Amino acid sequence: MIIVHAKGNSQLGIGNLSRSYELIKYLSITKDVIGIFECDENIFRRYDINNIYRVNNLNEALELVTKYKSFIYISDLVSPKKELSSFLKENGAKQILHFNGINSGFEPDILFVTDGFDYEFFDNRFKIYRGFEYYIVGNEVIKNRKKKLKHIKSIKNILICFGGADPAFFTEYFAKNINDFKYNYKIVLGPAMPKNRKENILTIKKNNIEYIDSPKNMIELLLNSDLLITLGGMTTYEAMCLGVPASAVRWNYLEYIVKSFGEKNMITDLGNIDEAYENLLNLNLDNVNKVCKNAYNIIDGSALKNIEKVINSINGESL
Structure with missing residues (x-):
């Protein structure tokens, strides 16, 4: 099982929902995937797929997460906390993947830095995949x-x-x-x-x-x-x-x-x-x-395939 978790209630989070939506659609072709979107009803109506669930807050999201015994968790949250990654590890997450920054203490196993700008990025705590080739644009x-x-x-x-x-x-x-x-x-x-x-x-x-x-x-x-x-x-x-x-x-x-x-x-x-x-x-x-x-x-449209290759490389890909 793969769980994709995104939040888009803030003015700056709507793009995260759209990116996660495209990832869920793509992975669902060959994998068992659910999405958890923290957003309001009006925004949620834009995403017409039956394996995405809407929640109002993080607590409701975690209630859904705990229904699964073993899963790969993909985060597209803004500034998640270390407490979240600890909770996930304690409740069945075999691998945690994350898009965006980790300046609030969140500890994934794999981090996608989806640009090729010139700033340096080093962190020995997790594996990093970096470059524009991991920035998702939709299949359409x-x-x-x-x-x-x-x-x-x-x-x-x-x-x-x-x-x-x-x-x-x-x-x-x-x-x-x-x-x-x-x-x-x-x-x-x-x-x-x-x-x-x-x-x-x-x-x-x-x-x-x-x-x-x-x-x-x-x-x-x-x-x-x-x-x-x-x-x-x-x-x-x-x-x-x-x-x-x-x-x-x-x-x-x-x-x-x-x-x-x-x-x-x-x-x-x-x-x-x-x-x-x-x-x-x-x-x-x-x-x-x-x-x-x-x-x-x-920006050649290869990101979804590239991210799937990373997921397939994880031990326990059949979860």
Whole structure:
């Protein structure tokens, strides 16, 4: 048995649920897998698979976990504690795998560090698999990946998406400050954005802005866009895999990621919010194409297979 546990009630955790959802779907083809999602009902409705259970908190999650005598546990939690890993070991976990950081004392057996940025990472307590080849994008993204990447000849249609909630409030900034006739803009209002906030944004009307509320198909939106503007999260990786040029605005929580992507020539770094719009209006098309091709080659859609290989290598894989 494999248990995948993710939490997405916080503004910054929705991507974890989506990543875990894709992993559960993929592993379920050949393995006995359940998912445990800590999230509210509204978010949970997005995940239509019958072997994922919704819980309200960690205690409810652990009640489910203890029903199984022997299992591989995969965590996609933000800042789990050492007490959790100790509990899991005492209650049937043969191996603990974890995505994200371990700065709160959590002790997995295997850690996935899903980027190839330049910072050093050493820890002798567990085995580390590191690199962009472990960053999960969904099967639907992979199915729609361009077989051959072609240079774009011009930029006209721009997709703005700052995640499920946009904790940076950059959506409002762009909606208010856009005053050009150079581009057509589609602005995504994410599913975790409060209703009153969406209503306020929708009062900002401009001829070249279209608002998309909680889109069901981001892939189609991305493929019909010449450029994505984001914070550097999950949608950025999806664009890279699809072969759609990605750019990002620096925001405190994800600023390092945006800067690092820029240094790796994987996105167009638009800088801080007060300079991002001007930088957008002065994009260099050759550079946009160059970074798009580089990112496309790096985010190649192999992560699910690579993670499955790691799971298969664990003793007791038949659990």
